[in-house]
Amino acid sequence: MIRRGHSLKRRLMLWMAGLTLIFGTALLLEATLSANREADRVYDGVLDDAILTIAEALQWQDGRPLIAMPAAALQILATPHEERVFYALLGARGEIITANASLPITARLQKKVAQQPVYRDIDWQGTSLRLAGREFTSAGWETREPVQIWVAHTRGARNALAHDLVARAAMRFILMVGLAIMLVWLAVRASLRPLTRLRHRLRQRHSEDFSPISARVPVELSELVNTLDQLLARQRESHDRLMRFIADASHQLKTPLAGLQNISELALRSRDHEQWHEALKDIHAGASRSTRLAHQLLQMARLDHDETSLATRLDLTALARERLTDWAQRPASAMHDLGLEVPDHPVWVQATDWQLGELINNLLDNALRYTPPGSVITLGVEETDSGHELFVEDNGPGVPPALRDSLAQPFVRGDRHDTSGSGLGLAVATSIARSHQAQLSITTPDSGGLRVALLFSHERHQRNP
């Protein structure tokens, strides 16, 4: 089953949104800081102008500073934002020469302004102000005391400017993000279009169409398409095999059915009891053969499509004991000498129990069917150097070596067309052996007859000893 993951588009968009949020926050923060800096730079210049204007209006009388506050200085500061303007002129000992407010100018500030101009953000009586100050010393022949000029105004204009700058930066940023999202959306749609095309193509496919997919796809998708093509090729193979098998099987099933039909038809025409009896014997044999054939065909089909059974660790000796016990109680085995030869300790292999059970059933069934009454049949488990071996051995007539290889093919019965076999037993066994990665071998034991063995070799099953 395919597990439904996130939508690709949604995932891309989520990433975009996350990145935008992080970068956007950082950018806005930076924009705010630099806008404030810029506003301060502009309006600190205005404060400077006001201070210089005041300084020019400074007069001296008897070594004492005298001021008539120039209207221009206040004009400069009173921006269109109706700022409130404050000033203070301080003497050398910090005494107020003139002021329109008692600005909080500390001793430290006074000391500092002696060295260089000072700019400060201050809170005063619940208002936030920008304060600037400079000290002027005498440049003339008369010794005069230095004068400090302090000017402050409210921040309305500054804030308005900063705000304006930030708003413009934000607007640019939002525009950019919008554009980026649109472009990404278009790019995603364009890149996903081959997938959509592929989906349509697959959906329109006929269920029996196993030809390779011919669609133009980007490099990233070509691997997927290749894998799909390989899967289709395997499907075609399996489908062909199945069709061949069905054709063979229907041929095989029709043959005994045709016999049944003909014999019963002839018997119905006859009035002779002897002939009836002969016909019934044939009909019984034919029905038995069809039965067995149907059973084994189902087994093969089940084996080919068994994807649910799991190999488990199982004891070969226990399985052999259980199977032989079952067979010993069947009337079919009453005339044979059955035996079990297993070690007296468990022999573990990795296997699917029903499959191995069916394999043993098939081998025992074959042995009972193709050997005369009184024959010795032995089911056994042997531990050899190369691996664990499960075997069925009989002392019957055996099969000529030349025919042995073809025994494992479906519908081949060696040289034994006279009996009621279907020719599928060993094919089933071979198929089971293959699915267990075990080797099926057919040999002639020293005592003559036939020995069919399934070897779980140590090398192949090393990880599951």
Next chain:
Amino acid sequence: MRLLLAEDDALLTRAIRQTLTAHGHTLDTLADGEQALHALTTQRFDLVLLDLGLPGCGGLELLSALRDRGDTTPVLILTAHDGLDDRIRGLDLGADDYLAKPFEISELEARVRALLRRSQQRSANQLTFGDITIDLNLFEVRMNGTLQTLPRRELSLLESLMSRAGQLVPRDLLEARLFGFEAVGSNALDLYISRLRKRLDGHGLRIRTIRGLGYVLEEIPAS
């Protein structure tokens, strides 16, 4: 014996009827699950042959309904499904045996015989097989009607084999019954088996050896 066959295939029903009535049994046949369940509530049968694919109510439901109300009538399941799961489910629900369709008549005869024998033994407290009878209360053996005196171990061996007549009795189980924890040679059991074989001679029964596994007490097959 009175048997009930719940099966909806007409041809198979006819074949089974012919087989079992030839053995002197009375066979009632019903092709519907509901009817079969009803018949089982009102009448007594010695054995039920149950098809799993019945119309009305399925064979497995019928079986579990039967067992749920404490009815222990032996049940032999007949089914075309021979998957292991079905078999285990049937036996788990309380079926006594299981026969996959298509089957040979001789196979059916053997299973029916074994089940009837078991159910009889449960009630009569005696074992009967062929012309041999063991009274489990008196530990008396009669062969063809005449009382036989058997040594203790031979009697115990015969009883063990007869209580599971037609089935395989494992060798180690027989050894445990006969000798307990006594240390005996590996061929001690063979000795008693061969003595018992001589006694059974001429009674139509035999003890078949399954090498490495155990023994089956059975009727000598025709032919």
